[in-house]
Amino acid sequence: MKNRRNFLKRSAAGLGFISLPFLSKKTSASEMKIVLQNSYIHHVYFWLKEPKSKEACQRFEEGLQLLVTIPEIKLYHIGKAVLSNRDVVDDSFTYSYMAVFNSKADQDNYQVHPTHLKFIEKYGDLWEKVIVYDAL
Structure with missing residues (x-):
């Protein structure tokens, strides 16, 4: 001990x-x-069905906090869209979630982790669209 x-x-x-x-x-x-450097970046953008609903946002944030407990995640960031008048900025999403992994293998394990699958099952009804960008 x-x-x-x-x-x-x-x-x-x-x-x-x-x-x-x-x-x-x-x-x-x-x-x-x-x-x-040499990390695998998994960046996910979510468009909630009810982005102005305080209850939906709180529930979704609860789900994200559960998601980030997966041990393969080295670093993470959760954010909301920042309104911008710049043409090159897409501010149409509700939430941004970025997870950093040591390797693609860690990210692959994350994809089938029971907590990730539970997140999709339990909170998937909240979003209408998801876009994922992965990078090395």
Whole structure:
């Protein structure tokens, strides 16, 4: 048990150290690239059926929080569309979800993970459209 506690303490300290660049306003793009280099990016855009429904949004966000517990996910970001008057910006989606994996194999495991399948089954009735962009 003592070894497990030490491991958890060291892991937490390491995560704190690793996350410092993300929290600093002085983080440069080149520092971020080091973290994401050679990673598999899975970016999903959702258009909810009722994007103005507070209940639907809360329920969907609950589902996303469940989804990000899948162990293969290295980093993730959940966001909402930002309205823009720029022609090159597509702000028509409701939610953006990005998951970063160490490899395509990890992403493949994520696709068949019971939590991912549960997310689709339990929350799939909330969206009318989904677009996925995957990149290395």
